[in-house]
Amino acid sequence: MNPQEQRLEYPLGERLPPPGASLEVAPGLRWVRMGLPFALDHINLWLLRDRLDGREGWTLVDCGIANDATRQAWEQVFDRELEGLPVLRVIVTHMHPDHIGLAHWLTERWGCRLWISATDYNAARLGSLRAGGHGGDSAAAFFASHGLTDPLSVERVRQRGNYYASMVPRVPEQFRRLMHDQVLRIGGRDWRCIAGYGHAPEHISLYTEDGGPLLIAGDMLLPRISTNVSVFDLEPEGNPLPLYLASIQGLCSLHEDTLVLPSHGRPFLGLHERVRQLQAHHAERLHEVMQACSSAPRSAADLLGVMFKRPLDLHQTTFAMGEALAHLHALWFEGRLERRLGEDGVWRFANA
Numbered sequence: 208m209n210p211q212e213q214r215l216e217y218p219l220g221e222r223l224p225p226p227g228a229s230l231e232v233a234p235g236l237r238w239v240r241m242g243l244p245f246a247l248d249h250i251n252l253w254l255l256r257d258r259l260d261g262r263e264g265w266t267l268v269d270c271g272i273a274n275d276a277t278r279q280a281w282e283q284v285f286d287r288e289l290e291g292l293p294v295l296r297v298i299v300t301h302m303h304p305d306h307i308g309l310a311h312w313l314t315e316r317w318g319c320r321l322w323i324s325a326t327d328y329n330a331a332r333l334g335s336l337r338a339g340g341h342g343g344d345s346a347a348a349f350f351a352s353h354g355l356t357d358p359l360s361v362e363r364v365r366q367r368g369n370y371y372a373s374m375v376p377r378v379p380e381q382f383r384r385l386m387h388d389q390v391l392r393i394g395g396r397d398w399r400c401i402a403g404y405g406h407a408p409e410h411i412s413l414y415t416e417d418g419g420p421l422l423i424a425g426d427m428l429l430p431r432i433s434t435n436v437s438v439f440d441l442e443p444e445g446n447p448l449p450l451y452l453a454s455i456q457g458l459c460s461l462h463e464d465t466l467v468l469p470s471h472g473r474p475f476l477g478l479h480e481r482v483r484q485l486q487a488h489h490a491e492r493l494h495e496v497m498q499a500c501s502s503a504p505r506s507a508a509d510l511l512g513v514m515f516k517r518p519l520d521l522h523q524t525t526f527a528m529g530e531a532l533a534h535l536h537a538l539w540f541e542g543r544l545e546r547r548l549g550e551d552g553v554w555r556f557a558n559a
């Protein structure tokens with residue numbers, strides 16, 4: 208556990224839900240943990256006892272990735288954990304593959320509706336189309352324009368054109384729209400939707416104070432790792448970092464004693480402390496970037512060695528490029544850096 212993490216409290220201790228089973232974290236709210244084939248090797252999903260349109264059953268929050276292992280784990284959960292009741296609806300916090308991957312399978316299997324923000328729904332539909340989805344030539348050209356020019360990396364990014372679609376092959380054809388401040392009645396509790404920006408197009412977290420404050424945080428607030436905040440080729444002049452920082456600042460209006468249920472890591476207490484830690488983390492990163500750009504103009508690729516002190520594989524490099532750009536763009540939009548396109552076609556940022 209790193210020193211920052213020690214300032215958070217984990218009320219469930221070391222307990223984790225066993226594969227294919229669940230662990231109750233509050234009355235009528237159960238934690239399920241599914242594997243992921245990445246360095247980040249698991250995702251947390253939530254089962255909420257519910258009653259909808261006169262039927263008793265369960266609401267699921269998030270789905271896991273679309274692969275056979277996750278489908279099998281869900282079947283075990285259905286057999287053991289639902290008290291013989293059906294799934295009534297599937298809420299998805301945002302469009303990333305580990306969250307929405309199995310939404311199509313789950314809603315079809317149970318004949319129920321997907322609930323999600325319209326922005327993330329449309330982004331997922333677009334990304335799941337094989338042609339013109341995320342990545343491919345456009346991503347390779349974008350990274351090259353920010354200094355990732357070595358031919359091997361460019362070629363590998365280009366070949367990954369169907370990366371999102373390979374993990375999210377289908378998205379349900381209909382959905383029910385979630386919006387900020389909307390209140391959902393789930394199993395005797397009123398849950399308020401909180402839109403968050405900077406990580407996904409329109410991420411929805413769920414907050415309740417009924418029976419003690421709880422936040423289903425999705426990826427907006429994680430205990431151990433910082434939430435990915437990246438600029439992508441689809442929106443080359445995006446400025447997601449201020450959006451993310453404003454969103455987590457907003458979470459500070461929630462109760463200090465909120466039990467935070469994150470999508471990765473363990474449920475924790477210390478919401479305000481964790482927001483402060485992340486604010487400090489990004490302030491430090493912005494400072495590093497500002498310093499690096501004050502000695503010479505730098506591209507995003509130039510900053511990887513400054514910001515990330517460990518060797519990165521291709522997957523991590525693309526994430527790191529996005530993160531480096533998020534910090535560069537925050538400073539550029541603030542007017543502290545300016546950017547110039549070099550004769551080599553690479554954008555470099557320098558003190559304004």
Ligand SMILES: [Zn+2]
Pocket residue numbers: 301303406407426
């Ligand atoms: Zn995410």
